[in-house]
Amino acid sequence: MNINSFFGFATVFVYITLALALPAQANPHEYLLDNGLKIIIKEDHRSPVVIQQLWYKAGSIDEVNGTTGVAHALEHMMFKGTSNVPPGEFSRKIAAVGGKENAFTSRDYTAYYQQLHQQHLPMAMQLESDRMRNLQITQEEFSKEMQVVMEERRLRTDDQAHALVYEKLIATAFQAHPYRRPVIGWMNDLENMQIEDAQDWYKRWYTPNNAILVIVGDVNPKETLKLAQESYGKFQANHIPALSERKPQIEPPQTGIKRLVVKAPAKLPYLIMGYKVPVLKDTKNDWEPYALTILSEVLDGNAAARLNKTLVRSTRIAISANAGYSAIARGPGIFYIDGTPSEDKTAHELEQAIRSEIDTIVQSGITQEELARVKAQVVASRTYQLDSTFAQAMQIGRLESIGLSHLDANIILERLQTVTAEQVKAVAEKYLVDDSLTVAVLDPQPLAKTTAQNDQSK
Template identity: 50%
Template sequence: MISRTLSTVAGVVFLGVCGVVSAEPVEAVLDNGMKIVVQRDERAPVAVSQLWYRVGSVDEVNGRTGLSHLLEHMMFKGTPTVPAGEFSRLIAQAGGKDNAFTSRDYTVYFQQLAADKLPLALKLEADRMHNLSFKDSDFTSELQVVKEERRMRTDDQPAGIMAETLFANAFVANPVRYPVIGWMDDLDHMKPDDLRQWYHHWYGPNNATLVVVGDVDPQAVIAEARRQFGPLKPVALPERRPQIEPEQKGERRVSVKAVSPLPSLTLAWQVPRLEKVDAQRPYALYMLSAILDGQAASRLPRRLVREQRVATEVSADYDMLGRGGALFSLSGVPAQGKALAQLEQALRQEMAHIARDGVSERELERVRLQLQAGRIYEKDSMFAQAMRIGNLESIGFSWRDDATIDANIAKVSAEQVRQAARSLVDDHLTVVTLLPQQGDKPRMPAMPQGDQTHVR
């Protein structure tokens, strides 16, 4: 028996049918350029609303880093009709929760609440898209919060220092080299008007995508979004000029010292991101990363940790989706009594084995099944569904490309994986080593540099 719920809020009808997920999203584009994508998921009477602004640290320039992240903080400082703190109070009063995060590619504001309360979230987001206001004193206090956030998550964390050092040295021109939270010196010299200008430059309906997933009627959501966001005027977006990274023509090495109980190592190669859905190399690199790491049976943990015992931790990483430069990286912590040079040699040997001998069809099929299972489990989460849609829409793809991307990953051959491994040459390599120093323990775990979540 399928249960149905019917609610009317602000003149909008939201119909929920528990137990059903619609075949595909429904989209609309408002006259002001704002895009709305709604995925109906009727398994629970709740909804996730995510407002994606296509602006992040890759849109910043040297001397003005950290603007996107700090503006995310300031967006909670209120409007003339919704004072500071009132946004979150109203969402909580309605039984929901809200937050935001900034990455290199975008800034996202989200709410999770009962489906019939969705109009409240849309009304509040439309208000602060156009009417944000903050005092200079609010800026000064929040800037101190962000500086402390940087100290705790980067300056006092070995992993944060390593990540920041890696991107700053692996790239010389592409803005992916800038930390999302910004360089401390840039934060020291930031002014309130810097944030106000950034807001007026980038925060407009024509630079935003609203993604809603939940127990809602898509047409009702689109109608409500049109009512709330439709009257807002588009903004004149700054010109985005390509900042193409010059070809790297030699291996780069850098060592950093930080308070840490153990040394660590990262090898990272400059590689392409996925720019067209029919590209081949990014898919092969993605599959190579999954073969090396991701499960206990993957090559790196199996061979380097359990068999050779040269490492206590190992990982491989490659994100093919984004607007900036990309790296394919191998990282690890040497086992007790093992030197960083031994770990580096072991990592290189594993890559050389694949480049020479390739991978078996059995191993490839196992990884395909693991990736397919992960994508299926992802659909159990409304938030994850919205993230996938918003991510694709914000980096230049469409949610319609999702199935094609998955299909292309599944079609990667063993020979393509071997060629991907062969393409990782030393001339495009950056090696970063962490040399541990004695001192006080770090204060809290580091957050990945590509995703700075607002903490309140």
């Protein structure tokens, strides 16, 4: 579950509005339309391919009780047609030119993308901009799609023991913050979702001044800006609070360890431990999120990482043991350590072994060799990611959507390389403590018999 989320490099900042054009500057290029749509274009001429991503700064963090899952439900409805494009036609047109398209919803944002030959970018822009304002949500399509969403929840969460444990851990770890609600929504809310819920969400959040258009690939920035103005510039902005103006949602301090047991069909127990930790807010002056990132890589960044080396290969107390942390988020962070104990071991024994590894770092720190190896791996992985135009677009969109800048990518990489062994030890000592810890254990229940087994028993 290594879920580090820093991406590689960014370059020089260029700010241009339609009213005032500055001299041409380095890649990527940044623009702001009069209606508030932010556009970031990054040239990559290695192949005649382009990525278009449209990011809306609205995710499950912005939902309220009773309508959990509406952000994800609306994502599904965005493929059901507009007043200009019949249901299914969007996907058919992209596929017809050899392109790919999809979407994703997270706690912090919702994004839509197309990857295709650069000559088809005008068509992709027309299609994507059209559904920014002209979506048609009919009762018939909504009712059918909600059945799809509920089945998705059953398959990905309710019938997946580890996913169910994770969901319940998050719901327990956070007392008040909306991160406690699952992105896909609670089943009761999905069962009672009304078409008006989706329509209201669309009208409120799907507006150019709440969106970021990211274009990466074999494009000419000036020509692409003109296309964007023609496609997206015709829509007016809605009154909507910027990220910095939205009501603060502060999680109350945790004052002791939280524990829960989840019963679900499974072969083996499973353990997940979540510590509350900070995330990046000031990329230049924060240091703890960078140290936490290095710590997660020391524990679970490669085959020689501590959890795998000690718990899996040496003592064999675990079949698997992992750590993960994402420093890029609108809300509070969680540092995760999880694992599956070996067949002759218990979740309690695995927890004690994990605690022992943490204590070793708290008492003795990490070695300079470990630090150098992890830093080299971090730099290499971020560099390799940039071979992909899609990864480049993801880097830009994700940073911008949570309130940072795409320019912060360079700062992040530089700051990661300045982390010291003492700082890694310090964050382990400060944050990997019981007062910020939630522990969830899977109590495996008998697996249901398969249809084949049932047939044989008759």
